[in-house]
Amino acid sequence: xxxxxxxxxxxxxxxxxxxxxxxxxxKNIKPETIKQLVSNQITALTHKKSQINGDxxxxxxxxxxxxxxxxxIGDEKIRENYFLSADTLLLNxxxxxxxxxxxxxxxxxxxxxxxxxxxxxxxxxQSSSAITPNKKELSSHQxxxxxxxxxxxxxxxxxxxxxxxxxxxxxxxxxxxxQKSPFPVQIKARLTEAAPVSIAKxxxxxxxxxxxxxxxxxxxxxxxxxxxxxxxLFIQNILLNQFAISKLNTTIKTHKTGxxxxxxxxSLYGGESIGDMDYKLANQECSLNQTAxxxxxxxxxxxxxxxxxxxGNLDYxxxxxxxxxxxxxxxxxxxxxxxxxDGEIYNIxxxxxxxxxxxxxxxxxxxxxxxxxxxxxxxxxxxxxSGNTPFKLANIQYQIQNEKITSExxxxxxxxxxxxxxxxxxxxxxxxxxxxKAILNSNSTDSxxxxxxxxxxxxxxLDVSGTIEHPMVLPxxxxxxxxxxxxxxxxxxxQPLKQIEGTLKEFIR
Numbered sequence: 001x002x003x004x005x006x007x008x009x010x011x012x013x014x015x016x017x018x019x020x021x022x023x024x025x026x027k028n029i030k031p032e033t034i035k036q037l038v039s040n041q042i043t044a045l046t047h048k049k050s051q052i053n054g055d056x057x058x059x060x061x062x063x064x065x066x067x068x069x070x071x072x073i074g075d076e077k078i079r080e081n082y083f084l085s086a087d088t089l090l091l092n093x094x095x096x097x098x099x100x101x102x103x104x105x106x107x108x109x110x111x112x113x114x115x116x117x118x119x120x121x122x123x124x125x126q127s128s129s130a131i132t133p134n135k136k137e138l139s140s141h142q143x144x145x146x147x148x149x150x151x152x153x154x155x156x157x158x159x160x161x162x163x164x165x166x167x168x169x170x171x172x173x174x175x176x177x178x179q180k181s182p183f184p185v186q187i188k189a190r191l192t193e194a195a196p197v198s199i200a201k202x203x204x205x206x207x208x209x210x211x212x213x214x215x216x217x218x219x220x221x222x223x224x225x226x227x228x229x230x231x232x233l234f235i236q237n238i239l240l241n242q243f244a245i246s247k248l249n250t251t252i253k254t255h256k257t258g259x260x261x262x263x264x265x266x267s268l269y270g271g272e273s274i275g276d277m278d279y280k281l282a283n284q285e286c287s288l289n290q291t292a293x294x295x296x297x298x299x300x301x302x303x304x305x306x307x308x309x310x311x312g313n314l315d316y317x318x319x320x321x322x323x324x325x326x327x328x329x330x331x332x333x334x335x336x337x338x339x340x341x342d343g344e345i346y347n348i349x350x351x352x353x354x355x356x357x358x359x360x361x362x363x364x365x366x367x368x369x370x371x372x373x374x375x376x377x378x379x380x381x382x383x384x385x386s387g388n389t390p391f392k393l394a395n396i397q398y399q400i401q402n403e404k405i406t407s408e409x410x411x412x413x414x415x416x417x418x419x420x421x422x423x424x425x426x427x428x429x430x431x432x433x434x435x436x437k438a439i440l441n442s443n444s445t446d447s448x449x450x451x452x453x454x455x456x457x458x459x460x461x462l463d464v465s466g467t468i469e470h471p472m473v474l475p476x477x478x479x480x481x482x483x484x485x486x487x488x489x490x491x492x493x494x495q496p497l498k499q500i501e502g503t504l505k506e507f508i509r
Contacts, residue, residue, distance in 0.1 A: 034066060038091070048074045063107075065092040081121045087112025087152075106146045113153035113169065119325075120159055148173040155189075159325065165193035166204070173210075180227070182209040194240070196327065201239040207231055208252065228254045233261075242303040244268065250277075257282065264290070269303075271295035271314075284325040288334075291317045297340050305468055312343020312394070320400060329427040334400040341393055348473050349387030351416055354438055354460050357475050358452045389414060403427050410434065416441055423464060432471055434464035456480060 035052045042050040054069030067090045074083040092107035153169030166189045175183040187206040194200035208231010230253045238245035247267040253260050262276040273292035279285070297314035320334025397409040405425040412419040418441060423434025437459040440449060453460060461476035 035068075038066070038068065042071075042073060048080070050074075059090065063092045065090055065107075067091075076116065079118055079121060081118055083116045083118075085114045086110050108145055108148045110148075110150045111152055113150050115153070115155045116158070117156070118158045145176045146174065148176045153189075160327065162195035162327075163193060164191075164195070166190065167192050178212045178214050180211045180213055182211045182228075182230075184208075185210045185231075197240050199239060199241050201237065203236045205234045205236075206252070229259075230254070242306065244303065266290070266292075268292075269296045269300045273316075284323060286322045286324060288318065288320050288322065291315075297343055307469065308346050309468075309471075310340065310343060310345050310394075312340035312391075314343075315339045329400075329403040332400055332403075332427075336398060338396045338398065339394070340391075343391055343394065345389040345391065347386070348389055348471065350389045350412075350414065350419065350438060350462075350473070352387055353462070353473060353475070354417065354440075354449070357460055357480075358449050361452055361455075362448070400427075410436065416444065419462075421462075425468060430468045432464055432466055432468060435476065436462040436464060436473075438462055 034056055039050050039052055050071070050073045052068050052071050054071075057067040059065045059067050067088060069088050071086045071089050073085070074080045076083045076085075088111045090109040090111075092109070148171065150169060150171035153167075153171065155166045155169060157164040168188070168190045170188040172186045173183060175181075177183060185206075185208060187204070189204045191200055191202040191204060208229060210231075211228040213226035231251070233248070233250050233252050235248040236246070238248060245266050245268045248265070250261040250264040253262070258278060258280040260276070260278050262278075264275055264277050266273040271292055271294040273290045273295075275288070275290035277289070278287045280287075293315045295314040295316070298308060298311035300314060301310050302308050316336060316338045318334060318336040320332060320336075323331045391412055391414045393411070393413040395409075395411045396407050398405050398407045400406075403426060405427065406422075407424070408422045410419070410421045410423060417438050419436050419438045421434055421436035423432065423436075425432055438461075439459045440446070440453055444450060457479075461479040463474050463476040463478075464471060465474070466472040
């Protein structure tokens with residue numbers, strides 16, 4: 001018991017001694033001296049003018065340290081390449097050097113961090129107004145940082161008038177250094193804005209290792225290029241306008257020209273997409289390769305278009321390059337395929353459309369020969385194909401170039417028809433243009449329909465127009481009318497006029 005009492009007494013005396021020592025140091029060191037010291041240290045690291053606009057507090061427990069409020073690095077008003085501010089900054093001190101009168105900062109805790117990066121502003125030279133710290137003054141005041149933590153952070157990236165915003169940033173770093181020696185890092189954040197997308201949300205989690213170049217703080221762009229990162233990125237609940245991705249998993253690794261994301265796996269609309277992505281720092285261009293299977297085509301197309309247009313089990317592939325520093329679709333290039341099985345096209349009834357073409361031509365043929373019209377008219381066809389088109393298979397091979405998605409290989413297979421053709425979609429205006437050929441399946445038993453098809457050149461020509469949101473499928477009158485006129489003229493020349501009516505009726509039968 002006596003030994004325990006002596007031990008407790010010795011510990012108490014030591015604590016009191018340390019407390020008194022820290023109290024004496026706090027009383028003898030002026031706040032302005034500390035403020036100037038830290039400000040000079042930050043300026044030396046970042047080569048930017050820094051200032052502390054708030055108060056300074058001493059913290060004794062649980063570890064001795066200095067707490068600052070309202071720190072600012074750079075000048076937000078003059079729009080430098082980056083600007084940083086923090087609500088509070090806690091610098092924990094090593095006890096042994098502190099008792100000798102030296103400040104050695106070993107841990108940094110930042111709360112309310114706000115980082116604004118202006119990518120379209122070139123790297124500025126060191127400001128002449130920035131304070132150049134005295135080397136002798138800094139020799140006894142060092143930043144030997146072992147750990148860094150950030151809470152309630154925010155980052156805004158501005159580029160060409162567009163902003164990407166991350167909030168609720170949490171960062172945990174151990175063995176921090178700027179000598180390109182790898183150290184562990186964990187980052188959590190929430191994406192809240194990513195222009196030009198109207199709605200952007202995502203929860204981000206990264207865990208890996210980071211190597212920072214000595215130039216990272218004072219030359220942000222060059223510092224990033226000369227630094228390296230490797231680790232696992234996991235993003236959940238991604239929402240870009242109406243387009244949703246449940247999960248994104250990837251391994252990130254930097255290389256000489258940029259950052260690779262390989263493998264890159266997406267979970268979306270009941271299926272999975274696997275591939276990779278590469279980002280080039282020099283031209284801010286992404287190269288994307290993805291292959292997806294077993295997606296819910298109805299949900300996916302509804303998210304992309306805004307209303308129900310098609311259903312089925314959807315697979316796709318895409319190989320594309322996307323410049324992130326340019327607006328619009330002008331410079332997006334790519335190719336791929338889309339395959340949908342056992343689905344249905346909504347609000348377009350191709351089977352009914354073909355039947356209506358046959359009926360219209362049948363009525364023409366049965367009319368009085370001297371009064372037969374030489375052309376079909378477009379009026380009245382818009383509503384004739386109302387309904388849906390069930391299909392077994394739809395396949396599109398596409399290319400993306402010059403703001404358009406173009407396909408020279410469109411295929412649709414139904415119980416009664418096989419449709420093929422070519423077309424394009426304007427990505428800016430959403431306009432549709434396509435020419436289709438609908439052919440009766442070989443098992444068709446409708447002889448009159450087959451005769452009409454033969455008379456039209458072996459297929460029923462269809463024209464697709466309108467927009468993605470409101471497509472229109474009509475008979476291609478420009479192709480049908482010349483064929484119809486040719487048929488009528490040929491029949492008139494071959495037989496007497498009084499026999500034309502009977503001949504045409506027999507032809508239809």
